[in-house]
Amino acid sequence: MWTHRSWSGRILAHPLAPHERLRHYAGWCDAVEGNTTFYATPARDTVASWAEQTDPGFRFVLKLPRTVTHDRRLTAADEELRAFLHAVEPLGPRTHALWLQLPGGFGPTDVPTLARFLRRLPTDHRYAVEVRHPAFFTDPQAARLLEEALAPVAAEWVPFDTTAFFASPPTSDAERDAWTKKPRMPLRTDALTDRPIVRYLGRDDDTRTVEGWQRWVDVVVGWLREGRSPTMFVHTPDNADAPLLARRFHDEVRAKLPGLAPLPDPIPTEPSPAEPLTLF
Structure with a gap:
């Protein structure tokens, strides 16, 4: 997310064209969660505009589509995965990690499915996995199984x-x-x-x-x-x-x-007299 209604005119300039919003956000922070990609794979041209608005060192952590992680549960999703990887390709080095947020019902018995899926992924990306099943946090054996699945592809546990x-x-x-x-x-x-x-x-x-x-x-x-x-x-x-x-x-x-190193200097914006821009 790089836009929020309450940021307009206070953190980000207002008015601001859609193709400028990410550039202004990148003046505040040098990383962003790509949560919208969970709901729909963006057009490749849209992703190219994201690259144009950010420096090569900017970090995108992009969530894989829910059709892959939730609907298909990491099986029989080759077409959706290929479309997603093709769409995000213009980001190049800005793709810090591709993020698999798994549903709460995805538990220890599903780890072999995750391991197979990770092994088949392209090696030119880094991957990060977020699990929500409580057993991974309370059962040392379940945690160890997950870590063993992540290790061969150097995937992070988020x-x-x-x-x-x-x-x-x-x-x-x-x-x-x-x-x-x-x-x-x-x-x-x-x-x-x-x-x-x-x-x-x-x-x-x-x-x-x-x-x-x-x-x-x-x-x-x-x-x-x-x-x-x-x-x-x-x-x-x-x-x-x-x-x-x-x-x-x-x-x-x-x-x-x-x-x-410090974070970048924000792009100046005109604060409202009634609500001055402050850091704290």
Whole structure:
């Protein structure tokens, strides 16, 4: 996601043509989750425009279509997979990872299917897998089976940390909506590869979001010191301040690792007199 109604005129310029929105977002953050690709494979020309709006070092983590991961459950989906790979080809090195978000019912007995699917994928991409079946987090044998399936293709296990979100009852409409939709995932902070990917869900209260990510600041600092190149995605239920929070997280990591490169300078926008643009 690189657009949000509440960002218009505050974080991103307004008005802004559709083919300019990603370029402005890329002035705030240097990575994005490609969640829309889960619902429909984009036109190749559309993807080419994404490449034109971003630098080669920008990171896209693109979710495979639901027809592949959910409807077909990684079987008999060659045509859909080929169409998707063809569509995203214009991104070139910007495709940081192709992301398989598997349904909650995809459990340990399905791991052989995942292993076969991963072995057949093109080797010119990196892959990341997000599982939501509780056994992978509570049963060491199930976790080991999954890790053994990921290892031959150097695929990463993507944690979705919702522990801060579910720590106390919701207090806003957006939180109440997310309360019924988001998975209650146990915490996992291990990395399998040199490019770990983390998805973190905070609260609509920025203070609580920041409190909840403190463990991740230390984890990410440790990964960077080990020579890894992590990607951190920060969400809140309403996502109104997500780019601001992402930059704040980066600032906290950089405070402990001053050698870490800064994020890009945002493209200037005219703030509303009633709502000045602030970082915090």
